[in-house]
């Protein structure tokens with residue numbers, strides 16, 4: 001099953017940000033031919049229009065609750081069956097457009113798909129999906145025509161250049177969300193993947209703490225800023241936890257969000273740069289799967305905490321989708337022992353790695369920065385993998401290097 005990484009990333013982001021719940025996001029687990037990206041645009045309604053949008057969300061979610069009750073009472077959870085028993089009643093009771101009811105039925109059915117053992121309820125301002133029959137984009141005018149409880153209204157929207165470009169390929173449903181007093185539309189866009197252009201050569205990327213990424217081309221991205229911020233926030237957290245009041249808890253949450261945003265931003269910048277470099281030199285990217293990271297940080301609890309594995313999963317996700325979008329080949333390799341193996345002679349021994357920073361091969365005497373050495377190994381493994389699987393390869397269709405790579409002279 002292929003799932004576009006960005007979609008996965010965005011899905012999580014959107015879910016937390018817009019409180020979407022799991023419903024209505026069936027697209028995230030479907031098989032994708034092209035790459036699906038989400039364009040986010042902010043609506044700029046007048047006060048009156050905002051009232052109408054809010055009311056629409058409230059009524060639609062009330063309809064969802066009604067349908068959910070019906071589904072629960074009848075133990076009928078399929079979309080088609082639920083439509084049959086609930087459509088007419090919901091239409092009569094809530095006065096929503098027929099297409100909105102259809103979307104509500106689908107939202108409820110999706111919610112029960114995940115777990116039919118619990119009765120589902122919906123937040124009053126949860127997201128509602130719209131299709132082309134109830135929402136029209138007028139890109140040239142920078143507005144949308146959207147169905148609400150007071151009829152169709154035209155609302156201007158704002159978005160960045162990148163999002164505007166994405167919108168040209170918009171297809172299918174969009175979600176109307178309410179977040180922190182603002183209305184957003186999340187539009188699903190189909191982006192064709194450009195053909196990969198890779199003349200040869202591969203850049204190995206080693207993930208670490210001191211340097212977040214070290215490439216086999218000799219570039220590195222320092223992790224100092226992230227580390228400093230995490231440390232600072234930890235102190236902050238300790239103080240607030242001692243305090244234990246309600247406002248302390250609120251501030252704690254805020255601080256955590258701030259850290260998350262910072263790391264996300266860093267990851268976006270780093271991944272962008274990595275893909276840009278690979279594109280410019282027409283090389284492929286070789287990333288390590290995340291098992292390797294744990295192995296290398298296993299020694300020190302403090303270090304492990306500083307890393308936060310999730311941040312690397314995110315970084316890898318960003319690199320992979322950006323690579324796909326740019327037509328850069330990206331492979332994932334088994335990173336086991338990459339930090340203990342000499343990239344010159346292939347000798348693997350734990351003692352090769354003298355410290356966090358230094359690598360000295362006990363067999364051939366090769367000395368190098370430990371991260372740099374690992375990045376060369378990752379590049380080699382990526383190359384081996386590429387040679388084995390017919391090129392060109394697209395990132396998410398590549399089998400990750402499993403034990404099979406043990407036959408490579410570089411692995412042990």
Ligand SMILES: [Zn+2]
Nearest residue numbers: 342345361364
């Ligand atoms: Zn050696």
